Amino acid sequence: MLVNVGKAQELPRLPADEKAVLSIEHLKVTFATDGGDVLAVDDVSLKVVPGEVLAIVGESGSGKTVTARTILGLLAETAISSGAVLISGRNVLSITPAQLRQIRGLEVAMVFQEPSTALNPVFTVGWQIAEGLRAHGKVSKKEARLRAIEALGKVGIPDPETRVDYYPHQFSGGQKQRVVIAAALALNAGLIVADEPTTALDVTVQAEILELLRDLRDIYGTSIVLITHNMGVVADLADRVAVMYGGKVVEEADAATIFASPQQDYTKKLLAAVPHLGRNSASAGATERAHQDRGVLVEAKHLLIEYPGRLGTPAFRAVDDVSFSISAGEVFGLVGESGSGKTTIGRAIAGLSRTTGGSLSVLGYEMLSFHERTFRPLRKDIGFVFQDPAASFNPHLSIGECVAEPILIHEQCSRSETQKRVTDLLEAVQLPRAYAERYPHELSGGERQRASLARALALNPKLLIADEPTSALDVSVQAKVLELFKEIQAEFGFAALFISHDLAVVDILADWVGVLYQGRLVEQGIGSQVMGSPQDAYTRRLIASLPVPDPGEQAKRREAHRALLHS
């Protein structure tokens, strides 16, 4: 239960507010935690008028999600809030649970980040849409079904009459998100709160969902509160932008203004940190592949990797006939959407998963006849940086112990020498030496990823595999880690396989880029050329669907993307 201790009732109802669908006034939310009270949202006031898309942007911990959840009265038990959240004149913070239920669904609906968990797997999607209808008044089975079909049709699910009886697992991720939006539409909610609605989706699917949300606004006049950290998405969809930092709204303006002339330092820094495709390319001006004079470290020829199927089902081919090579000192960027096999290739090179056919030679070792015992001596020449810096450290070991681990395993070193090397490594990744004594959870995400880099570099490897190393980080942190990565790569001169779904990030680092699609390497070439003039149809679509953080440019790109889809 929410306890509203504020002065919500005393707030004067301004006549100008009548028009607003949502009006947040001096909202404060405090959480009780083991470490004491945490003020998550501090005096936030926002307004949304009908048919407007308000984007709330900010990094993790800025309070944007808490603000969004407060709109639907979805706060945890440990939270208390004050101020007012007015939806058509009613204060969500002070109304009874029954009234709140009325508002939910009929006036505000929520679209969650992860569509696969927002839908109940044991009911058909039609039933789940009808559930919302039944919650708000008596609806006959037949009518509910009709309205569910209608809603599914509106969000662009093909053949809604049959698919209304499908279960969530029969839809793709993007379609599931459409179903969630359809459930919101069925009740005709005037306001949709979308909490990172496209973060869990691939870029090409993201473009489709953004298109759908834009249609909702244009056709049905739905207002949308869009919570996101992706400035490209903001540029694509938002009318107005509120930038949050540390629980406060630091800047609020229309989208065009905020991108063109940000006023606050924080907004400026945030925008500067966003990688922009085509700017700051590592291979700008390059005409031929670099580093070819030195030896080849990794060579894949017609590589096949299959995951065994369950009884009766055929094996799943994750990597299909892929050929590429990585030379010493070269940064090879591997891009692709989820399920494209990019991580599988990285894991195969590191000896974490086995290859099925073709040939994969890593530092001269043929992975097809892999044996842990014979491969182990080579491991000291391969570093690996994992995606999630929080999970890739043993929580019971200090950072120093974690970084020392490879040295202890592969070399006989005295204690003081190990300590010195760890300190040097931490300094190389720009972490204070005192951090050796800290535990992983005492570091921020960016610091942990630096420590992860230090661990990977401990034995001065010839090859570094980085699997989405910046995906779990905030934009500004990502920018710093990427910069550091670039510096260290130049200093140590190792070859790197840089795996990412983010084209702009890969472009910043990689000399040579390969594009994977459904297990096949559809295109490879010099980074700036692949990004600038893609040859393959999929690559073209992928690049066109990537939103850039600039509303004007993005509008043009959107048109180009549409043209590409309809051609």
Add this chain to the structure above:
Amino acid sequence: MAETFTARRDPLLHRLPVISHFRKSMGLQRGMLVTGIVLTAAFLLTAALAPLLSPYGFAERFDTQQPPSSAHWWGTTSGGYDVLSRVIWGTQTAVMVIVVAVVLSIFLGVAVGLISGYFGGRLDQILVVVADAVYAFPTLLLAIVMSIAISHGQSSLLGGILSAGISITVVFIPQYFRVIRAETIRLKAEPFVESAQVLGASAFRIMRRHIFKNATRTLPLIFTLNASEAILTLAGLGFLGFGIEPTSAAEWGYDLNKALSDTTAGIWWTGVFPGMAIVLTVLGMTLVGESMNDLNDPRLRGRRRAGRTSQPANPAGDESARDKVTP
């Protein structure tokens, strides 16, 4: 080597299982935990101080079936034993059985669970089937079979404790095995274990350094719950006549068995006191275990409401300040 970097953390005292839980608790949960701790502490103290506390030895005989009096505060049994002394000495037997049972089963269960979970494959399948088979037996039946096999049903103090302890061990190993195996399988897929694999750490090193400590977080909880179950099993064995001879040690289950015929004769003191001892001991340990379980889970852990105090966030966790606002 490994301890090259000694990290600063909370003082050791604050990281001990029960104490760290106490510091996290509040309200009803703290009440439950404290009750459990008090009962368990009383049980352990009684066991340690049994020679000082008890007026007589556990095997001393007096007139039979005397009601409570100044000489015999809780009366005497049909065998002529002093009830108070038997109950006090019984705590020692119980503690010894718990120690034997839990120590044996923890070491074996954890080791087998780690190996089974980490390597997987055929070995894992066989071990799981064996564990499931043992699990399918009724606990007490298995304990009886073991008791007969080890000591032919009756025995001395050491033989009795060992047979009771080992028979309980057999039942508990699958529990530890399962918990540790499940945790190991989960941890095996964690990036930090994979990162150790990528570094080229040996399987033994990964198990010892990276999985063991992370997999054994829940052990204090199972330990307390199993300790209470061990007491119940011991009492059950004694009640059925597979326990320890009254002359070699005091044992509550045996006393309860002998008190059975007294109930119809209106002699209540022979049954009530050993029974109470069992109930309170088990209750105490279960309360500690259950509270720890709840406190380990941030979603079940009760918290003081935010904003009741004017003072700002206090990461150091000032206990006195937090206590004041506890309802």
